[in-house]
Amino acid sequence: MVDIARWFLGSEAKEVYARKTEGLLKQKGIDTHDTLVAVVTFENGATACFETCWILPDSLPTLVDHYVEVIGTKGVTYTDMKDNSLQKFAAKAEYPRCFSWTTLNNKGVGFFYDSVYHFLECVMDRSIKPINDQEDGYANTEIIVAMLRSAEEKRPVKLPLSA
Template structure:
């Protein structure tokens, strides 16, 4: 019989509820317990999955369960992750690692002192198209990248309706982690300098006190320069909830990717749309096969097979430092050297 890893999940919000769904579906794992500050939600998910529930992370830390996913809101990662690391648990945490560079540094220290494995869920690395971009650049067939542009934005409903904690995050914490991870992964370098600008006002008028949009010019040691852009105020009439485009120029080539268009569009009486295929649904054979579920299964494999996972906490710390650099650049109006933040 195949060994099944018992996994616990902390945080059962919109995306967090996918974690127990995946672990329950994967043939190498099973959900042992779910945890949420909202007792009613914890009870409901546990009843649906058929597992135990709790509202206490300390209770999880003292249990015999070895492996956990943390999918709490962006600003609430440090507490549960640090508690579980100190208990030598295996921990997968959603991006961003934290929304504080000091906290990120502390989590790296705890992770490297722990006997457990740790990983940040930068799930776009598992998108076959982004993997193809990575492999093409790594092959050298187009020469070294020298200039790029990448955008990931969300329809305004994400900040207005989806996330009750949107004011404690923003497009920079919610979306930039994906872009910063992708480009540092694809170019395979830690950036040198970051210069950023940002805009506030539209969301503030709607009671969400965070940035509407942010842009950043990032310079890499090889001389490559990439412009990053993110926004939380895309009109809800946009065909997709997300707005993601990339172009990367190299010495002898060019790569473009439009992530919004899945290859199919629907024109209904209500809206023209690009559906997310097949996120959030089982296929007709009952399988959960979207790439966004793959990092959770991969982490289970790493734990069972004794392999060190990629997307390390150190990479998560660099990711957080890049966003911190954006905020400092906006505040000072000057470029920020990443080395000054990382020490």
């Protein structure tokens, strides 16, 4: 989701503050946190909150609890991957169906198909420029490392880490 926030905001992260909980997974011999919540401040003044949880109940109908909320001065969007929904509320309400994977004229269509197809196109034809490149990958990884460091050290972490 870090990559989506950077793309959507058109800005780089400048500071991360995160907290984590540990217990259940460590008791089971799994050396990771149970939950982690991070607040990321971007250079353009935007703030994003991220949450990850590895201890969801078995009764959850999907493998992950994956959603995005974007609240701005002119509207709000809600994305919930449990039911593949996107809701947009601005001057009018919209419910675009863009996350599903379906077949049209014997060809897969939809967000997931298109992203995998684009990746394969780039691998097979080096002249095609990837939508996301190694710089994006590095920036996203740096934010995630800053989240883990902040949670471990219990303090805000400035970005870039190499500065």
